[in-house]
Amino acid sequence: MNRKKSWIIAAILQVIFLLLIAGSFYSIDYFGKEIKIKTVPVDPKDILYGDYVTLRFDISTVPVSKWKGETHLLTSRQQTAFVVLEENKEGYYEVHSVHPDKPAVNDDQVILKGKAERTWGDTIEQMQIHYGIERYYVEENTGKTLEQQASDMAVTVRIASWGAYKITDIKPR
Numbered sequence: 001m002n003r004k005k006s007w008i009i010a011a012i013l014q015v016i017f018l019l020l021i022a023g024s025f026y027s028i029d030y031f032g033k034e035i036k037i038k039t040v041p042v043d044p045k046d047i048l049y050g051d052y053v054t055l056r057f058d059i060s061t062v063p064v065s066k067w068k069g070e071t072h073l074l075t076s077r078q079q080t081a082f083v084v085l086e087e088n089k090e091g092y093y094e095v096h097s098v099h100p101d102k103p104a105v106n107d108d109q110v111i112l113k114g115k116a117e118r119t120w121g122d123t124i125e126q127m128q129i130h131y132g133i134e135r136y137y138v139e140e141n142t143g144k145t146l147e148q149q150a151s152d153m154a155v156t157v158r159i160a161s162w163g164a165y166k167i168t169d170i171k172p173r
Contacts, residue, residue: 038173
């Protein structure tokens with residue numbers, strides 16, 4: 001009898017775990033803060049998943065001067081970076097600062113977590129930051145339309161208070 005209870009408890013815990021994983025993704029829509037970011041997309045195809053747009057954000061290339069940690073940490077693409085974003089006058093979010101550890105922020109700021117590495121730009125040292133949302137899947141045969149509008153796109157991202165985020169919309173500005 002005791003062994004039967006252990007199996008039942010194990011099964012219930014597994015179901016609860018799966019529900020928490022699914023719930024955390026969908027709860028971003030309800031509890032997350034919505035921000036907009038400028039982008040330039042490209043239209044590739046994935047054999048298994050269909051059309052997607054590869055996104056390159058304005059907030060992906062940042063001067064090293066915004067880094068609030070030791071610069072030698074930026075030699076690897078695996079450096080965790082907490083990017084503090086603030087809304088500009090046009091309603092888009094821009095990089096305020098980048099930190100190796102999660103900083104405290106005020107109500108007007110949000111944090112995106114990414115991976116950073118140092119690169120060289122035209123005349124200054126820069127960081128390239130990868131957020132994990134650079135690929136956005138679209139309906140079949142709609143990627144070409146987005147590609148034609150690539151020079152003037154806006155992405156809406158919803159960020160939950162616990163740090164999870166996802167793209168909720170992509171459209172022309």
